[in-house]
Amino acid sequence: MPIKAPTDKHSFDRLVAVMKALRAKQGGCPxxxxxxxxxxxxxxxxxxxxxxxxxxxxxxxxLKGELGDLxxxxxxxxxxxxxxxGPDVYAVAAAIADKMVSRHPHVFGPQDAPKGGDxxxxxxxxxxxxxxxxxxRSIVDxxxxxxxxxxxxxxxxxxxxxxxxxxAGKAQAWAKFxxxxxxxxxxxxxxxxxxxxxELGDLxTALVNVARFEKLDPEASLHAGVRKLTRRIAGVESxxxxxxxxxxxLAQAELLELWGEVKKGEKRRPLPKKARTKAGRR
Numbered sequence: 001m002p003i004k005a006p007t008d009k010h011s012f013d014r015l016v017a018v019m020k021a022l023r024a025k026q027g028g029c030p031x032x033x034x035x036x037x038x039x040x041x042x043x044x045x046x047x048x049x050x051x052x053x054x055x056x057x058x059x060x061x062x063l064k065g066e067l068g069d070l071x072x073x074x075x076x077x078x079x080x081x082x083x084x085x086g087p088d089v090y091a092v093a094a095a096i097a098d099k100m101v102s103r104h105p106h107v108f109g110p111q112d113a114p115k116g117g118d119x120x121x122x123x124x125x126x127x128x129x130x131x132x133x134x135x136x137r138s139i140v141d142x143x144x145x146x147x148x149x150x151x152x153x154x155x156x157x158x159x160x161x162x163x164x165x166x167x168a169g170k171a172q173a174w175a176k177f178x179x180x181x182x183x184x185x186x187x188x189x190x191x192x193x194x195x196x197x198x199e200l201g202d203l204x205t206a207l208v209n210v211a212r213f214e215k216l217d218p219e220a221s222l223h224a225g226v227r228k229l230t231r232r233i234a235g236v237e238s239x240x241x242x243x244x245x246x247x248x249x250l251a252q253a254e255l256l257e258l259w260g261e262v263k264k265g266e267k268r269r270p271l272p273k274k275a276r277t278k279a280g281r282r
Contacts, residue, residue, distance in 0.1 A: 003027045015072070016089055019079045037077060044073045150219040153208040161212075170213045177206040235262035 006017030022032040054066040078089035105111040187199040
């Protein structure tokens, strides 16, 4: 017998009720019912990246849909725990609300708002008092191991810098990058594969540190670089198609010629207003 679709007045309550119905042992969805925290991990990652893509698109309608998909994942995981007697999604919401109140005494209490660098120090001091943070032994504990490597490197370097475990300025960061570049070249010339990979890791970490000093986001920059590369390859393919050829049929000299045409075309074509604004912010 079909379950009647929930019609709760509040949209969030309705979403929670829909998820409960999908997980119901009688009449629920067979796929939703068998999911676990572990089986849902790929979907959580995928939905998060789709939110980031929607943000970059500048389309509010697309962002609304992707935020909804991500919210569904939060409700899904919470429902799995609730069925085992754990905290439900309302307990999850209450916990994060309590955390935000306790971390903002300048908003919800009598304290004045901290200024400048004091803001970060105050935030970290308040976090350190919380139960889940009190057990941490290292300043870099809590940086998720599953984060994309560039994001994780930037976060670890940022945390280390707060404990004065960092280069004093840009000049030292650049010098370290150049040192690592030399060591990487040395490893390429006479090192084992493991040594080459180790030195490449050191080089990339040093470059992320340079980006941190320059207040640049290495992950976003790499994504932008890959988008540009993808766009230009597609442009070369389009020009080749116009000549009745496939890109795989072209000699290297022809590829370079078409690549140059694509680059010139981009320079002649002005950026849309939104793109110009984003480029200015970067």
